[in-house]
Amino acid sequence: MYTEVKDAEGRITAIQTDEPARDILDNPLINKGTAFNAEERKALGLYGHLPTRVESMQSQVQRVYRQFQSKNCPIEKNIFLNTLHDSNTTLFYKFCSQHVDEVLPIVYTPTVGDAVEAYSTDFRRPSGVYLSYNNREYMDEVLSSFTTRQIDFIIVTDGEAVLGIGDWGVGGMDISIGKLMVYIICAGINPARVLPIQLDVGTNNPKLLDDPLYLGSQHKRVDGEEYDAYIEQFVKCVEKNFPNVYLHWEDFGRGHARSILEKYRPQLCTFNDDMQGTGIVATANVIAAIEATKTQFRDHRVVMFGAGTAGCGIMDQILDAFVDSGMSREEALERFYIIDRNGLIVDDMEDLPDFQKKFARNRGELADWEVSDTANITLTEVVANSGATILIGCSTVKGAFTNEILRQMGKNTRFPVIMPLSNPTANSEAEPKDVIEQTEGRAIMAAGSPFDPVEYQGKTYQISQGNNAFIFPGLGLGAIAVKATAVSDGMIRAASQTLSSFSPLHDSPDNPVLPPIHDAPKVSKAVAIAVGQQAVKEGLSSMKAEVDDVEKLVELAQWQPNYIPVRR
Numbered sequence: 136m137y138t139e140v141k142d143a144e145g146r147i148t149a150i151q152t153d154e155p156a157r158d159i160l161d162n163p164l165i166n167k168g169t170a171f172n173a174e175e176r177k178a179l180g181l182y183g184h185l186p187t188r189v190e191s192m193q194s195q196v197q198r199v200y201r202q203f204q205s206k207n208c209p210i211e212k213n214i215f216l217n218t219l220h221d222s223n224t225t226l227f228y229k230f231c232s233q234h235v236d237e238v239l240p241i242v243y244t245p246t247v248g249d250a251v252e253a254y255s256t257d258f259r260r261p262s263g264v265y266l267s268y269n270n271r272e273y274m275d276e277v278l279s280s281f282t283t284r285q286i287d288f289i290i291v292t293d294g295e296a297v298l299g300i301g302d303w304g305v306g307g308m309d310i311s312i313g314k315l316m317v318y319i320i321c322a323g324i325n326p327a328r329v330l331p332i333q334l335d336v337g338t339n340n341p342k343l344l345d346d347p348l349y350l351g352s353q354h355k356r357v358d359g360e361e362y363d364a365y366i367e368q369f370v371k372c373v374e375k376n377f378p379n380v381y382l383h384w385e386d387f388g389r390g391h392a393r394s395i396l397e398k399y400r401p402q403l404c405t406f407n408d409d410m411q412g413t414g415i416v417a418t419a420n421v422i423a424a425i426e427a428t429k430t431q432f433r434d435h436r437v438v439m440f441g442a443g444t445a446g447c448g449i450m451d452q453i454l455d456a457f458v459d460s461g462m463s464r465e466e467a468l469e470r471f472y473i474i475d476r477n478g479l480i481v482d483d484m485e486d487l488p489d490f491q492k493k494f495a496r497n498r499g500e501l502a503d504w505e506v507s508d509t510a511n512i513t514l515t516e517v518v519a520n521s522g523a524t525i526l527i528g529c530s531t532v533k534g535a536f537t538n539e540i541l542r543q544m545g546k547n548t549r550f551p552v553i554m555p556l557s558n559p560t561a562n563s564e565a566e567p568k569d570v571i572e573q574t575e576g577r578a579i580m581a582a583g584s585p586f587d588p589v590e591y592q593g594k595t596y597q598i599s600q601g602n603n604a605f606i607f608p609g610l611g612l613g614a615i616a617v618k619a620t621a622v623s624d625g626m627i628r629a630a631s632q633t634l635s636s637f638s639p640l641h642d643s644p645d646n647p648v649l650p651p652i653h654d655a656p657k658v659s660k661a662v663a664i665a666v667g668q669q670a671v672k673e674g675l676s677s678m679k680a681e682v683d684d685v686e687k688l689v690e691l692a693q694w695q696p697n698y699i700p701v702r703r
């Protein structure tokens with residue numbers, strides 16, 4: 136056992152532990168390795184367990200960097216960093232905070248996708264909390280065992296729709312872990328107060344069902360009423376054991392993501408990253424682009440390719456932004472087009488899910504469109520006939536934005552907004568190089584995964600990473616700083632407007648739409664303050680005392696990757 140010693144304002148000033156020496160070194164949350172000083176070595180009985188030299192943290196970081204560079208490929212680097220995380224968490228985050236650009240693509244998208252796929256083959260040691268449907272009677276016992284520490288954040292996945300790579304069952308654990316790392320790197324969430332959870336309800340991935348090394352439940356996914364009852368059991372258990380927790384849902388399948396959020400949003404502080412997080416980032420980019428190009432919302436036509444969880448989540452928020460600009464909902468919807476596997480969504484199509492229905496186009500309005508098959512109107516035809524000015528991809532379909540489509544976007548408007556958001560890199564609807572070349576460098580673009588800059592006609596174009604990583608850390612930090620009881624639409628709007636205000640486009644339409652990803656910590660803090668203030672304004676803060684200084688609360692909620700004294 137160890138306890139955090141805090142000052143009057145709640146800052147952690149020391150760690151007190153009664154663990155034996157070996158257990159201290161094996162506890163990643165308090166271990167400092169070679170940085171334990173002479174006094175600590177003596178008090179904790181660490182002599183003999185460590186080489187003689189007492190190192191500074193910076194010297195440890197230098198060694199980590201050398202080891203990191205010596206790894207030959209991204210997945211080896213990912214394994215190396217996860218091993219460091221699991222042995223000395225503070226050092227891991229110190230290293231990450233000093234090398235954000237190099238580290239994020241390794242612990243997060245795109246490499247985390249490779250780690251998810253290789254989960255069972257590369258497995259070394261368990262990390263996070265596994266809740267198996269088949270052992271559901273133990274759920275409460277498992278979760279209650281974590282109540283000895285304060286838990287502020289839970290990230291949960293069932294691994295059904297990981298990034299754009301599909302169903303990876305128990306391997307989804309790595310996306311929960313990767314997202315938590317982003318929370319900590321970008322917003323300074325305390326790593327002792329987070330729980331990554333994988334709900335193992337089986338998998339429909341035939342490769343995993345046949346793989347003798349697969350580590351999850353090797354049967355088809357539990358679905359329907361049984362699935363819903365399991366989620367209900369989970370939420371109840373979370374509420375009971377962690378009453379003030381912020382519950383983040385990640386990479387659930389299209390059939391569950393939205394219904395879970397809608398059901399539980401009124402009752403607890405909860406958030407779906409794929410729907411809401413991605414929506415905030417895409418909307419912030421759209422707002423920044425419209426402001427920077429000095430156009431009006433009503434001048435724009437928005438096309439979404441891939442009308443699933445993320446696609447429709449984004450369109451919902453862009454719709455709100457259009458309405459906020461002074462249009463009626465009907466006027467705004469006339470400017471929206473969504474496309475899925477059967478082409479443009481039109482109101483006479485059968486069995487449309489509710490989340491698509493509201494964006495369905497009226498068949499009669501398409502009478503003068505030039506199309507080859509009215510039952511399946513293609514993206515190329517929509518872009519040409521609608522005069523699209525904003526094109527977004529959440530389809531997982533590599534290369535879906537063909538050169539013809541990109542050129543047409545460049546013809547439709549002077550500054551087309553083009554966002555191929557599908558992850559990981561190999562699923563991107565377009566290569567940034569093609570987007571820049573085919574629009575003669577005029578496109579305002581963001582991709583989901585990181586891409587290298589593009590050279591075009593003597594100019595270097597930085598490619599913005601339009602990833603929800605820009606928003607979920609700050610949104611979560613703001614919510615927990617003021618102990619919010621819900622994540623409201625107002626808090627979501629505040630997040631989007633704040634991110635938009637950071638857009639370098641405000642200085643020139645030639646600039647990237649988003650700041651560089653290494654600015655995510657700065658952006659996250661500003662987002663947290665705006666979100667916290669909005670929660671207070673809406674009466675959603677459950678703080679006992681009246682809140683007047685949200686910035687201070689945000690700072691107090693932040694953890695820094697610095698060693699603090701460990702004592703008996």
Ligand SMILES: NC(=O)c1ccc[n+]([C@@H]2O[C@H](COP(=O)([O-])OP(=O)(O)OC[C@H]3O[C@@H](n4cnc5c(N)ncnc54)[C@H](O)[C@@H]3O)[C@@H](O)[C@H]2O)c1
Nearest residue numbers: 298299389441442443444445475476530557558583602603
């Ligand atoms: N950049 C980000 O921050 C971010 C955030 C969330 C999701 N995403 C990406 O968005 C993609 C979709 O994720 P999701 O969670 O919405 O998945 P999803 O399964 O809910 O949605 C994908 C949609 O694309 C449709 N689709 C598939 N093939 C198609 C085709 N050939 N033509 C037209 N539509 C097609 C599917 O029917 C589905 O409706 C993934 O690649 C994911 O990585 C990116």
Ligand SMILES: O=C(O)C[C@H](O)C(=O)O
Nearest residue numbers: 244298299409558602603
């Ligand atoms: O995980 C990411 O990189 C973003 C997003 O949540 C996704 O599912 O692609």
Ligand SMILES: [Mn+2]
Nearest residue numbers: 298385386409
């Ligand atoms: Mn996701």
